[in-house]
Amino acid sequence: MSRFWSAKVHDLTPYVPGEQPQDQVYIKLNTNESPYGPSPKAISAMQAACDDRLRLYPDPQGLALKESIARLYGLSSDQVFVGNGSDEVLAFSFQGFFKQDKPLLFPDISYSFYPVYCELYDIEARTLPLDSEFAIDLDQYPQENGGIIFPNPNAPTGRALSLDAIAALLERNRDSVVVVDEAYIDFGGDSAASLIPRFDNLLVIQTLSKSRALAGIRVGFALGNRELIEGLERIKNSFNSYPLDRPALAGATAAIEDREHFESSCRKVIATREWCSTALSQMGFEVIPSKANFVFASHPRHSAAELYQQLKEGGILVRYFNKARINNHLRITIGTDSEMQQLITRLEALL
């Protein structure tokens, strides 16, 4: 207990991010980064932005980036919000849209930042169990709620929901904001962005950290109707009028514009995920069908905690989960074909 901390800080249970060793000695399959670099055009744009203009503040609106994203989704720039990683965009949504007198609904197995933001912003949380196949069952979500949030595909399971199920939820909950966290949508899911014209209660949040391989510059964005986007702008301006720096704005815009690099990286990750899921199943793992850039797997005869440790000792970093129903699961980020081949070879030796 610090004599300088407020009671609030004392009571917080902060989010613990995955291990980020900075020495590059591991095959790093633990925090769902891309194994392929960002678009070379994004790197050039960031380098070009590092000149004398760094003495000037960046565009507080980030308009060029918003316009690129809007074009990608057939929206207008005032239906786009940009922020410092999707974690920040999520935090603003928690501050702005979820009612304090009714519970926010989210899956019991889901992104572990949600309960942290609930605690930080005094929002009551109500979690709903995944079904027996580890899928989110939106039909169970009661209409009495102060908002709804879920990742699609879900993390850490990788399972995706259909747009029909999401549209039906939006229809039943017209007075609640429904946030769809699409951090992993580009690896085979269907984005709910196409539902924005039909539902003014929908906010879609995405990131450039995964499919565009830019976790190092922290850029995320939200898509939604103008009223929701204006709400986010108000919160942002009350917190920091310049969330994105000049190099990040330039790099993110170039990355969104380079669709070829983006599509080819996503295609490679998906192809690797498919053969890797089959190889893991053949080794006796139960693998949840994934639409993300990771797979979630458990072995009936082996402890995930031990496998994690043994893989780590052999230079391969994955993540294991030890909570309730997912206590014996490994979450393995999809790397390059060669990295995944090394993982499979190592697992064959361990099992």
Ligand code: PMP
């Ligand atoms: N949502 C989900 C479901 C995630 O797994 C992550 C990555 N940890 C994020 C959001 C945040 O991504 P970022 O802040 O890098 O945009």
